Amino acid sequence: MDGYLGIILIVIVVALLAAGGMFLLFRPSQRHAPPVAPPEAPTIPEESQAPATGVIEDDTLTTTVPPPAKPAEPVAPPPPAFEIPPPSAGRMVRLRARLARSQSTLGKGLLELLSRDRLDDDVWDEIEDMLITADVGVSPTRTMVEELRTKVKVLGSRSHDEVRGLLREQLLALIGADMDRTLHTAPHGERPAVVLVVGVNGTGKTTTTGKLARALIGDGRKVLLGAADTFRAAAADQLQTWGERVGAEVVRKDEGADPASVAFDAVSKGIDDKVDTVIVDTAGRLHTKTGLMDELGKVKRVIEKKATVDEVLLVLDATTGQNGMRQAQVFAEAVNITGIVLTKLDGTAKGGIVISVQRELGVPVKLVGLGEGPDDLAPFDPEVFTDALLGD
Ligand SMILES: Nc1nc2c(ncn2[C@@H]2O[C@H](COP(=O)(O)OP(=O)(O)OP(=O)(O)O)[C@@H](O)[C@H]2O)c(=O)[nH]1
Numbered sequence: 508m509d510g511y512l513g514i515i516l517i518v519i520v521v522a523l524l525a526a527g528g529m530f531l532l533f534r535p536s537q538r539h540a541p542p543v544a545p546p547e548a549p550t551i552p553e554e555s556q557a558p559a560t561g562v563i564e565d566d567t568l569t570t571t572v573p574p575p576a577k578p579a580e581p582v583a584p585p586p587p588a589f590e591i592p593p594p595s596a597g598r599m600v601r602l603r604a605r606l607a608r609s610q611s612t613l614g615k616g617l618l619e620l621l622s623r624d625r626l627d628d629d630v631w632d633e634i635e636d637m638l639i640t641a642d643v644g645v646s647p648t649r650t651m652v653e654e655l656r657t658k659v660k661v662l663g664s665r666s667h668d669e670v671r672g673l674l675r676e677q678l679l680a681l682i683g684a685d686m687d688r689t690l691h692t693a694p695h696g697e698r699p700a701v702v703l704v705v706g707v708n709g710t711g712k713t714t715t716t717g718k719l720a721r722a723l724i725g726d727g728r729k730v731l732l733g734a735a736d737t738f739r740a741a742a743a744d745q746l747q748t749w750g751e752r753v754g755a756e757v758v759r760k761d762e763g764a765d766p767a768s769v770a771f772d773a774v775s776k777g778i779d780d781k782v783d784t785v786i787v788d789t790a791g792r793l794h795t796k797t798g799l800m801d802e803l804g805k806v807k808r809v810i811e812k813k814a815t816v817d818e819v820l821l822v823l824d825a826t827t828g829q830n831g832m833r834q835a836q837v838f839a840e841a842v843n844i845t846g847i848v849l850t851k852l853d854g855t856a857k858g859g860i861v862i863s864v865q866r867e868l869g870v871p872v873k874l875v876g877l878g879e880g881p882d883d884l885a886p887f888d889p890e891v892f893t894d895a896l897l898g899d
Pocket residue numbers: 706707708709710711712713714715736739742791850851852853854875876877878879883
């Protein structure tokens with residue numbers, strides 16, 4: 508037994524001595540290692556030298572701050588939740604070039620004819636034809652030609668500026684420079700303003716509802732949209748997309764639901780959510796006049812249980828000419844229209860429709876559509892319109 512213990516002890520001692528020798532032989536030499544320069548502190552731009560967690564900012568300390576493993580990647584600011592549309596003021600001035608492109612043929616043609624040395628009956632007939640072709644309408648055209656004939660006689664000489672001034676004055680009188688074109692969209696105390704958008708499908712009704720919501724939000728309003736065009740599910744989808752882009756909530760129901768119930772729910776929610784303006788997009792099926800009257804009448808009556816309908820905007824496609832005018836009349840008989848939105852003025856030279864539609868319906872053009880872009884809807888400005896017609 509003692510012999511075994513002795514052997515074990517000897518083995519342990521030998522093992523310890525061997526391990527110690529190995530350590531002395533192979534330990535890393537400290538003395539001869541080249542000096543390691545302390546890592547340079549990274550240069551931090553002054554404005555970003557704010558104390559950060561784990562960094563000691565004290566001149567008296569010589570603590571070496573280890574360099575950051577990797578310079579922080581600049582973090583892009585998160586994208587805004589919604590688009591911020593520009594305000595509606597001055598839009599028509601911004602869109603003037605587009606208006607001039609589509610409309611100035613009429614103005615230039617009239618200026619050329621009126622500047623001729625001899626103004627005989629043939630020239631006056633040409634002027635009349637030109638105005639009728641531009642959809643000014645027969646009766647307004649006659650009035651204008653009569654006025655021009657009288658004024659030209661009084662003028663005697665006809666310089667370019669004089670003729671232009673005369674034409675501008677006549678056009679402005681027909682367009683109605685002093686008509687009230689205010690768009691009533693401001694809330695009444697606790698209750699939102701309600702705008703009903705009506706018109707035949709395809710005229711740009713849903714697009715106009717979306718563009719108007721954008722413009723109002725750009726002006727600082729809180730807007731809610733009612734997708735009462737339940738005839739076509741795509742119309743509600745289209746409206747929802749507009750709403751999502753600018754942060755306007757959309758009240759909608761399944762395809763085929765009662766438009767009046769959508770309008771009612773939209774206005775109720777508008778009141779609960781304290782929005783400023785509720786815009787209701789309606790279906791514009793021209794089935795029968797009585798059918799249309801019943802549908803729009805019901806939508807309006809139901810809204811009026813909760814709020815006042817401030818505007819009934821009729822959307823009219825400027826490219827449809829006399830056909831569009833007939834449709835407009837059917838709508839005017841079905842519901843009390845307070846303003847006209849003339850869309851697609853960028854796609855026709857027949858801007859004279861502004862004059863004829865106002866005459867026929869006795870309602871002012873309040874907004875014009877000048878393109879498919881989201882901000883291509885502008886409050887109608889008679890002076891800008893006339894100047895675009897006449898060119899510079
Ligand atoms: N060039 C031009 N296109 C326009 C204008 N306004 C609307 N549009 C286009 O006209 C087409 C019809 O517009 P919508 O808003 O879908 O017409 P709608 O009357 O609501 O018709 P439904 O959706 O069928 O109810 C779309 O392609 C629009 O982009 C405009 O001012 N200028």
